[in-house]
Amino acid sequence: MSAQRYPLEEYFYPGNASCPGCGATMALRWVLKALGKKSIMVVPACCTSVFMGLYPKSAIGIPVLNIAFAAAAAAASGIVAALKARGKDATVLVWAGDGGTVDIGIQALSGAAERQTDFIYICYDNEAYMNTGIQRSGATPYGAITTTTPILGKREHKKNMPRIMIAHDIPYVATATSGYPHDLFRKVKKAKEKRGATRYIHILAPCPPGWRFDSKLTVKISRLAVRTGMWVLYEVEDGKFRLTGPSKALLDPEKRLPVEEYLKLQGRFSHLTREDIEEIQRWVDRQWELISKMVSKE
Amino acid sequence: MKIVVKNYEWMKEIPPTPLSRPGPGSMGMTGRWRAERPVINYEKCKKCGMCWTYCPENAIVFSKDEGPRINYNYCKGCLVCVEECPYDAIKVEREVVEWEK
Ligand SMILES: Cc1ncc(C[n+]2csc(CCOP(=O)(O)OP(=O)(O)O)c2C)c(N)n1
Ligand code: SF4
Ligand SMILES: [Mg+2]
Numbered sequence: 001m002s003a004q005r006y007p008l009e010e011y012f013y014p015g016n017a018s019c020p021g022c023g024a025t026m027a028l029r030w031v032l033k034a035l036g037k038k039s040i041m042v043v044p045a046c047c048t049s050v051f052m053g054l055y056p057k058s059a060i061g062i063p064v065l066n067i068a069f070a071a072a073a074a075a076a077s078g079i080v081a082a083l084k085a086r087g088k089d090a091t092v093l094v095w096a097g098d099g100g101t102v103d104i105g106i107q108a109l110s111g112a113a114e115r116q117t118d119f120i121y122i123c124y125d126n127e128a129y130m131n132t133g134i135q136r137s138g139a140t141p142y143g144a145i146t147t148t149t150p151i152l153g154k155r156e157h158k159k160n161m162p163r164i165m166i167a168h169d170i171p172y173v174a175t176a177t178s179g180y181p182h183d184l185f186r187k188v189k190k191a192k193e194k195r196g197a198t199r200y201i202h203i204l205a206p207c208p209p210g211w212r213f214d215s216k217l218t219v220k221i222s223r224l225a226v227r228t229g230m231w232v233l234y235e236v237e238d239g240k241f242r243l244t245g246p247s248k249a250l251l252d253p254e255k256r257l258p259v260e261e262y263l264k265l266q267g268r269f270s271h272l273t274r275e276d277i278e279e280i281q282r283w284v285d286r287q288w289e290l291i292s293k294m295v296s297k298e
Numbered sequence: 299m300k301i302v303v304k305n306y307e308w309m310k311e312i313p314p315t316p317l318s319r320p321g322p323g324s325m326g327m328t329g330r331w332r333a334e335r336p337v338i339n340y341e342k343c344k345k346c347g348m349c350w351t352y353c354p355e356n357a358i359v360f361s362k363d364e365g366p367r368i369n370y371n372y373c374k375g376c377l378v379c380v381e382e383c384p385y386d387a388i389k390v391e392r393e394v395v396e397w398e399k
Contacts, residue, residue: 006351014357014372015323020331021376026354053324061320181351208376216377219352 006185007033016059018051021215023178023205023222024124025051028095030181031122031203034188037062039091040079044072044105046097047131048124072096073108076119091192092119098139099129102161113168116197120188123161123200126207134210141230142283143276144211144268153271157283163290165200166236172199174235174244178206179222183245187235194237204231212267221265229256229284232291241294251292259284322372328355332375335391336368342387349379349388 011032018025024047032039041064043049049066052059067075072094079092096105101123109121128146129135136146138159145153165173171194176184184203191199206222208215225231226246233247243251250256259281263269272280318324338349345365350358357373358366368379380388 008360010356012356013320013322013324014355014369015325015328016355017325017328018354020355020374021378022354026352026378029354029356051325053318055316055318057324058318058320059322059324178354216381218354218376218378219382 009033011061013059013061016051016053018047019209021208021218023207023218024048024126026178026218027124027184027203027205030185031188032062034185035091035093035192039093042067042072042076042079042092042094044096044100045069045131046100048095050131069100070104071108072100072105073112073121077112077117080118094119094121096123098123098125098127099137102138102159110168113165113170113198118196120191120199120201122203124203124205126205126210128210130207130210142280143272145271162202170198170200171238174201175233176201177204177222177226177231177233179219180233180245183233213265217265221262224257224262227257228259228262229288230259230262232287243295251288251295253285253288327371328374329371332373332393334375334377335393336373336377336380336388337391338366338368339387339389342385344385346384348382348384352378352382354378
């Protein structure tokens with residue numbers, strides 16, 4: 001049976017402060033399973049710095065450094081240098097939110113990636129600044145209601161962060177989502193093995209209070225994001241692009257579900273007009289044109 | 299809580315820093331948040347581990363022989379396991395239990 005092929009050890013403890021049905025914790029649990037004990041985690045200000053617990057207990061079974069919002073990649077670079085100076089070996093992981101990655105943390109990350117700093121950077125993308133009460137970020141999709149786009153929803157499309165990281169020519173870039181934990185597990189294992197430079201994984205992590213859906217639907221929504229083509233699962237290993245999981249079958253637009261299937265389950269999209277939905281569908285189709293170019297280059 | 303400050307050698311380099319230790323219950327008994335309770339019907343359960351796979355809280359303990367067991371001290375009642383069980387083996391009950399202090 002499938003569960004029995006994966007490690008039963010847990011490095012993420014129950015009784016933490018995350019919301020019921022949180023897609024970020026669902027993913028983090030599997031990331032830590034894949035990384036194992038000899039790892040150090042760096043977390044900038046985000047939901048995770050809160051839900052892992054404050055004092056005197058923490059929900060995470062490996063050493064964690066909490067650091068200022070913009071500084072995650074810089075702090076991780078320091079840890080990598082210190083480990084090297086002391087002759088010690090450990091996997092260094094940055095676990096940051098979308099705000100901490102695509103907006104405020106991007107310069108530290110870009111610098112570290114350009115210097116080929118030896119760590120794994122994972123962005124868990126809940127598509128807004130959730131910890132401070134759902135403000136729009138560069139990763140918020142078109143049309144989504146947030147507390148800073150309260151009436152029409154956001155008028156701009158989502159920033160494509162994985163493509164920015166591909167442009168850094170690092171050995172491994174991948175996308176994943178909470179609803180496919182085994183795909184995520186495999187990608188984190190792969191990232192762990194590719195030592196010597198920066199590896200980047202971007203995880204779409206549905207957030208029940210922020211996206212306004214019933215907590216039991218986290219996995220369903222995560223899978224619908226993939227099956228409608230709103231979120232594409234792929235990996236770029238040493239420059240080689242490859243679609244993974246259900247995304248492999250979706251190059252043909254006929255195979256993709258209409259985006260409405262994904263949008264209609266979420267309160268943040270409940271106000272959308274027909275034109276808005278068509279705009280999102282066009283955006284998805286444009287994203288897939290870019291993907292098909294990357295596929296055909298191989 | 300009594301705070302003890304010790305003078306370790308490394309403290310000459312780093313000033314005293316708050317340090318938390320890992321363990322369950324960093325937020326207390328989060329089972330108290332629950333409005334509805336998932337209950338496994340072990341006659342229908344095939345021990346596939348899907349509930350364990352998707353539990354965001356790690357509140358389901360899984361063993362190969364005995365299958366899944368829900369830790370109600372911490373289960374927040376998100377009901378992802380109910381949705382994801384392929385054999386429809388988890389049902390939902392209204393939470394009526396009074397938690398002991
Ligand atoms: C320089 C700075 N500005 C603002 C904040 C307040 N702040 C803390 S967490 C957060 C939101 C983080 O959003 P994101 O990175 O997307 O993570 P999420 O909370 O969504 O998991 C903000 C704005 C801060 N800690 N530091
Ligand atoms: S606000 Fe969203 S991302 Fe943050 S802990 Fe809650 S469910 Fe998770
Ligand atoms: Mg966020």
